[in-house]
Amino acid sequence: MGNFFSSMFDRLWGVNKELRILILGLDGAGKTTILYRLQIGEVVTTKPTIGFNVETLSYKNLKLNVWDLGGQTSIRPYWRCYYTDTAAVIFVVDSTDKDRMATASKELHVMLQEEELQDAALLVFANKQDQPGALSATEVSKELNLVELKDRSWSIVASSAIRGEGITEGLDWLIDVIKEEQLAA
Amino acid sequence: MSTHTYKKFESSESGDLPDKMTIYQSCMSEFNESQINAKKCRLLIARLLRLLANGETFPETEATALFFSISKLFQHPNDSLRQAVYLAIKELSGISEDVLMATSSIMKDVQNGSDLVKPDAIRSLTAVLDESTAFSAERLLKSALVNKHPSISSAALCTSYHLLPIAETTVKRFANETQEAVVDLKPFPHKNIVGDYYPNSTFITQYHALGLLYQLKKNDKMALLKMIRQFSDNNMLKNQLAKVELVKLVNEVTTKDPQLFIDFQPLLNDWLSNKFESVQLETAKLITNFATRNSRLISSELFAAAITTLQSLLTVPRTSPKFAALRILNRISMVSPEKIVVCNPELESLINDSNRNISTYAITTLLKTGTAKNISSLISTITKFIHDVSDDFKIIIIDAIRSLSLNFPNEWKSIVNFLIDVLKNGEGGFKFKNNVVEALIDIVSFVPQAKETALENLCDFIEDCEFNEILVRILHLLGKEGPSTSTPSLYVRHIYNRVVLENSIIRSAAVISLSKFALSKNDSTLTESIISLLKRIANDQDDEVRDRATISLKFIDSARKSNNQEAQVFIESKYSYDLSALESKLATYISSDKDSFSTPFDVKAIRRFTEDEAKAMELRRKQDQFLKGNLENGRESTPGFTEESAIADSNENSNFSGPSLDDHEQDLLSTKYVDELMSIDQIKKFGSLVNSSKAVALTDPEAEFIVRGVKHLFKENVVFQFNITNTLTDTALDNVTLTCTPENPDESQLEELFTIPIVRLLPSEEGACYVAFSKSEEIVMENFLNTLTFTTRELNQETNEPFEGDEGFQDEYDIDSIFLNAGDYIKSSFVGDFSSTFDELPNEEVAVYNVKENISLQEIVDRLIVNTSCLPLESTQYASSDSNSHTLKLFGKSALKGSKIAVIVQLIKTSKGIAMKAQGRAEDVTLCADLVNGLM
Numbered sequence A: 001m002g003n004f005f006s007s008m009f010d011r012l013w014g015v016n017k018e019l020r021i022l023i024l025g026l027d028g029a030g031k032t033t034i035l036y037r038l039q040i041g042e043v044v045t046t047k048p049t050i051g052f053n054v055e056t057l058s059y060k061n062l063k064l065n066v067w068d069l070g071g072q073t074s075i076r077p078y079w080r081c082y083y084t085d086t087a088a089v090i091f092v093v094d095s096t097d098k099d100r101m102a103t104a105s106k107e108l109h110v111m112l113q114e115e116e117l118q119d120a121a122l123l124v125f126a127n128k129q130d131q132p133g134a135l136s137a138t139e140v141s142k143e144l145n146l147v148e149l150k151d152r153s154w155s156i157v158a159s160s161a162i163r164g165e166g167i168t169e170g171l172d173w174l175i176d177v178i179k180e181e182q183l184a185a
Numbered sequence B: 001m002s003t004h005t006y007k008k009f010e011s012s013e014s015g016d017l018p019d020k021m022t023i024y025q026s027c028m029s030e031f032n033e034s035q036i037n038a039k040k041c042r043l044l045i046a047r048l049l050r051l052l053a054n055g056e057t058f059p060e061t062e063a064t065a066l067f068f069s070i071s072k073l074f075q076h077p078n079d080s081l082r083q084a085v086y087l088a089i090k091e092l093s094g095i096s097e098d099v100l101m102a103t104s105s106i107m108k109d110v111q112n113g114s115d116l117v118k119p120d121a122i123r124s125l126t127a128v129l130d131e132s133t134a135f136s137a138e139r140l141l142k143s144a145l146v147n148k149h150p151s152i153s154s155a156a157l158c159t160s161y162h163l164l165p166i167a168e169t170t171v172k173r174f175a176n177e178t179q180e181a182v183v184d185l186k187p188f189p190h191k192n193i194v195g196d197y198y199p200n201s202t203f204i205t206q207y208h209a210l211g212l213l214y215q216l217k218k219n220d221k222m223a224l225l226k227m228i229r230q231f232s233d234n235n236m237l238k239n240q241l242a243k244v245e246l247v248k249l250v251n252e253v254t255t256k257d258p259q260l261f262i263d264f265q266p267l268l269n270d271w272l273s274n275k276f277e278s279v280q281l282e283t284a285k286l287i288t289n290f291a292t293r294n295s296r297l298i299s300s301e302l303f304a305a306a307i308t309t310l311q312s313l314l315t316v317p318r319t320s321p322k323f324a325a326l327r328i329l330n331r332i333s334m335v336s337p338e339k340i341v342v343c344n345p346e347l348e349s350l351i352n353d354s355n356r357n358i359s360t361y362a363i364t365t366l367l368k369t370g371t372a373k374n375i376s377s378l379i380s381t382i383t384k385f386i387h388d389v390s391d392d393f394k395i396i397i398i399d400a401i402r403s404l405s406l407n408f409p410n411e412w413k414s415i416v417n418f419l420i421d422v423l424k425n426g427e428g429g430f431k432f433k434n435n436v437v438e439a440l441i442d443i444v445s446f447v448p449q450a451k452e453t454a455l456e457n458l459c460d461f462i463e464d465c466e467f468n469e470i471l472v473r474i475l476h477l478l479g480k481e482g483p484s485t486s487t488p489s490l491y492v493r494h495i496y497n498r499v500v501l502e503n504s505i506i507r508s509a510a511v512i513s514l515s516k517f518a519l520s521k522n523d524s525t526l527t528e529s530i531i532s533l534l535k536r537i538a539n540d541q542d543d544e545v546r547d548r549a550t551i552s553l554k555f556i557d558s559a560r561k562s563n564n565q566e567a568q569v570f571i572e573s574k575y576s577y578d579l580s581a582l583e584s585k586l587a588t589y590i591s592s593d594k595d596s597f598s599t600p601f602d603v604k605a606i607r608r609f610t611e612d613e614a615k616a617m618e619l620r621r622k623q624d625q626f627l628k629g630n631l632e633n634g635r636e637s638t639p640g641f642t643e644e645s646a647i648a649d650s651n652e653n654s655n656f657s658g659p660s661l662d663d664h665e666q667d668l669l670s671t672k673y674v675d676e677l678m679s680i681d682q683i684k685k686f687g688s689l690v691n692s693s694k695a696v697a698l699t700d701p702e703a704e705f706i707v708r709g710v711k712h713l714f715k716e717n718v719v720f721q722f723n724i725t726n727t728l729t730d731t732a733l734d735n736v737t738l739t740c741t742p743e744n745p746d747e748s749q750l751e752e753l754f755t756i757p758i759v760r761l762l763p764s765e766e767g768a769c770y771v772a773f774s775k776s777e778e779i780v781m782e783n784f785l786n787t788l789t790f791t792t793r794e795l796n797q798e799t800n801e802p803f804e805g806d807e808g809f810q811d812e813y814d815i816d817s818i819f820l821n822a823g824d825y826i827k828s829s830f831v832g833d834f835s836s837t838f839d840e841l842p843n844e845e846v847a848v849y850n851v852k853e854n855i856s857l858q859e860i861v862d863r864l865i866v867n868t869s870c871l872p873l874e875s876t877q878y879a880s881s882d883s884n885s886h887t888l889k890l891f892g893k894s895a896l897k898g899s900k901i902a903v904i905v906q907l908i909k910t911s912k913g914i915a916m917k918a919q920g921r922a923e924d925v926t927l928c929a930d931l932v933n934g935l936m
């Protein structure tokens, strides 16, 4: 029995296991900033991402394989090429960019339709909370129509990548959900 | 992976390719693993690359899938895996559009990668960047350009070079960094770690930087001059290739502006003794090439020094410099063999060089420098050795012999013997044998003394010749030349043998050839036997052979019975058509409406040449070929940096400098001009066109409006055609006309009839304006002063139409005068034996000139050839620059009457100028006097 349990545990959480996480969202939302905030704990100067950045980071004894894809219109069609084996999607929204909430919402829902992402958990960052006039997490949630999401673990967290607020809270929630789900499965 | 399985799978030596689908599947599974095995993936990529290198491709979906799985390997930090990934991306960039997605990842490596992968990352940027993304890589590239590590800097330079056509505006901003990279000597970083080995730097970065800097500055002459000045100082360039590029840069600058050459002479002289042999060679090449084009602008000391450098390179033990020096000397030998006679001892010692390529070049060069005295001994040396070299070199030797036969017609015996020997006894493929036959055909056509011997030997040769094409050519030649020989029946026998023994292609050719003997010499027994032979052939089993025999019989019959001219022409064609014109006319005819097929194709509209005219053109083409072949070969290095500029250069030539146009192009152009001319109703009324001159430049090639003139001669009219090019970018010219005023209005015998202006000439367009005169049937010679008149209209960039309400400015522009001279009444023509023809002509005229202009003998010769429209014979069109005298032999026929004219011009250079004595002989007294007295 003990043997069986430990082997199953190994399979899920063993040293070799890595979790694939995608960071998506419109251009300029702060995806790359968040990725490096997570990896090196600092704010780096970024350029619009043409393609992707990928970093492996350890978080709470877990190895996360984090893919930050560019959000420009020309790059969005390629998102789907990276969906396979994804445990979770982090969707970043620029809370000050009211004009493009609808676009963000559309992209989010289209993405979640994808077969390959049916089991992926969703964490939304309502980013740039440090800016005056930023919509609150609740408002962003409304704009994105998150309540409509069925059969999916999701959460929305207010964040500021610049100040480092909300990021770890969000990620903690995400890890917990993934652990739970995989154990349940 | 064990060595065993590795071998089995890879077996690179067996040449088997790995299976495409297996590789694809393994890539897809291996690269998408969450745990990447770097070593395995690297091997897989290597196999994939091997497939791609062998020309295998993947359909788009597979290529895309491959790319995305490869892009996932960016998550693994292994340097050597990363290098493999770059290579794969580079290869896939040709097949898959998606490589854009690798941009950020590669740029990150450029910024943060190790020194090992940085250069590779930079180079792979070329495959992924486009105009907009290049902009975002600007800062990255700039800092890499000035990086102290030579590999990183070189990579950035090469990438920028390749990005230039993709993202010009971005790369144009790299000039300062690039300049810095040329100047900065970058050694490899030596860390004090045991076993950390870096080789000494060759400073190749300088070469890359210079290449890029040239691209950035190439349109700015002052900047190029500054570059040369700066980088030739103080031995600033350490890299060998960079130095060679600098030499090429000088070449480029002096080719564009020959007047600058004089300032570079000391520098070039230094470079001739540079420590790098390649620099010496490049410099010698530059000097000698320049000298063929601008002999007056170069000091004889410098030229001699270049030859001395080449001479000493002939004796170095290393093969490649020796070979390169030899090639340059070979080129010189084609234009001015006398200049390299000093190298003959070295050349002779290379004849037996163990490297056959070298010995071949040595011998062909010697052949060029050969004189009537040593030709036969040279030829006997070659005979011993030609059987040992490859076909390519045999062909080079044959070509050398071929030009020899035209230059030394009196040596025909040993030349013909040699050619026949290699033809009959030599091993060799089609191309080689064909070249030999072509050389013999030349001899038959242009060296009358040798004709019969050559033909007889060709007859022997076709007894067992394995190549259909060659047999057919020889049969055609026999048919063309045989009937006029002393023993036509000899050839008939040989030709008929072919009909009995060969396949249908050859039989068909033989039939036509036979039929040409039927009407020759009014020898009725011969005619009868030809007819009976043809009748026999008319039962041949092959359709084509039968048809040809039958139709030939018909022609012969009607030609004899009713003296039918048309039938006669079919058998012995006395004319050949202007083939390029015929081709283009036929093409238009075929592609035009179906309806128009109801009117038959009008062959009369095509220019025809008599046999002599055709030969004259052929000979002139050959002469030019030898010379041009040489210059063009010289060019391969001339434009220096890119092919692009070579193209630009040649365009420049064809646009601007009339007389140097390629002959074929010239033909096409004149056909086009004549077509346009004859489509004008007013001009059509003048009747048939008698003669058209070549186009002559009437303005500077750099003028805003470039004008070139062509003179068209009709029986009682003259039409001047002015081709005007508008080089302005935003201004149209309206109502463009020319006013031609006779220099002596009171004495003018020409009466202006009408002018046809150009209604509107848009920017960078060429248009033609015509001025027509009436004249008497006699030869009229006059000078005209020309003024170009037009109204300038500024154009609205959007509509390309003039602004409304803009009246424009009237403007005038004086251009060079146009001369109607005796040469315009002459067509060049060929004659096999100039001296006896000259002696036989009845009327003589002699004139003496003293030319005070400071020009070379060659320039005078060139001018005389153009002015007289005659054909230079016996290779007298090249004046040696070493000698103070020259004799030019010219031959032509009256365009109006077809009468012959021959001129001998003797030139002697004195301290006061050039003394010139012209002695003309002709059937037509007036033409002779007019030509000889109006040479200058």
Ligand SMILES: Nc1nc2c(ncn2[C@@H]2O[C@H](COP(=O)(O)OP(=O)(O)OP(=O)(O)O)[C@@H](O)[C@H]2O)c(=O)[nH]1
Pocket (backbone or CB within 6 Å): A025, A026, A027, A028, A029, A030, A031, A032, A033, A034, A046, A047, A048, A049, A050, A069, A070, A071, A072, A127, A128, A129, A130, A131, A159, A160, A161, A162, A163
């Ligand atoms: N004020 C504020 N600015 C932020 C925050 N997060 C990111 N930014 C800024 O937003 C800009 C864009 O950030 P990136 O991280 O490059 O955006 P991205 O989502 O990666 O954009 P793409 O790569 O084009 O898809 C940068 O100037 C960041 O400094 C935030 O929380 N507050």
Ligand SMILES: [Mg+2]
Pocket (backbone or CB within 6 Å): A031, A032, A033, A046, A047, A048, A049, A068, A069, A070, A071
């Ligand atoms: Mg980004």
